[in-house]
Amino acid sequence: MSRTTVAVVGIVLGMIVHPAVAGTPRLARVLPSGGQRGTTIEAHFTGRFLDSPQEVMLYGTGIEVQSIEAIEGEIETNGRKERVDPGTRVRVRMKLAADCPLGGQGLRLRTASGLSDFQRFFVGPFPTIEEDEQTQKRNDKPESAKPVELN
Numbered sequence: 001m002s003r004t005t006v007a008v009v010g011i012v013l014g015m016i017v018h019p020a021v022a023g024t025p026r027l028a029r030v031l032p033s034g035g036q037r038g039t040t041i042e043a044h045f046t047g048r049f050l051d052s053p054q055e056v057m058l059y060g061t062g063i064e065v066q067s068i069e070a071i072e073g074e075i076e077t078n079g080r081k082e083r084v085d086p087g088t089r090v091r092v093r094m095k096l097a098a099d100c101p102l103g104g105q106g107l108r109l110r111t112a113s114g115l116s117d118f119q120r121f122f123v124g125p126f127p128t129i130e131e132d133e134q135t136q137k138r139n140d141k142p143e144s145a146k147p148v149e150l151n
Contacts, residue, residue: 025049027109027116032130034122038098040066041128043121044077044089045109051087052112059107062100062123066093096123126150 028047035041045053056065072086090109100123109116129148 023049023113025109025111025114025116027119030107030119030121032128033120034124034128035094035096036127037062037096037100037102037123037125039127040093040095043092043094044071045092045116045119046089047109047116049087049113050090050109050111050116053090053109054112055110056092056094057108057110057115058105060101060105062097063105063121064095064097066095068092 026048027045027050029045031044031046032041035043051070053068053070056068058065069091070087071089071091072084074081075084076082102123102125104120104122106118107121108118127148127150129146
């Protein structure tokens with residue numbers, strides 16, 4: 001095969017494969033990565049090509065998806081503002097049943113352009129405490145520690 005033939009075949013294959021790869025949803029992370037059973041949580045799915053979210057596919061029992069919403073523009077998270085590009089973040093509200101099995105459960109996000117990568121979401125018996133990076137107080141002594149209520 002000549003160099004010209006190889007180059008032409010490469011260009012044609014690139015044109016065929018590129019559109020299929022460009023729109024495939026890529027789910028990079030779910031934050032928070034877990035929640036306490038018996039509660040309702042709001043999770044942010046972050047990745048690329050997450051436009052037009054339609055469904056969260058769950059590979060387990062005890063989790064009910066209540067709402068799915070694509071986020072873009074200026075948002076406030078943990079007291080700080082940030083810019084979210086279109087197709088990079090989805091807000092999902094999930095209800096974790098009181099009898100939801102503890103441990104990791106798999107999930108995927110289905111969008112208009114396809115099915116995302118597999119991610120794990122963990123269900124535990126304890127509350128999820130968000131780290132507050134805005135405060136300058138130290139949290140290394142019992143006197144200044146943030147109280148966490150346990151059942």
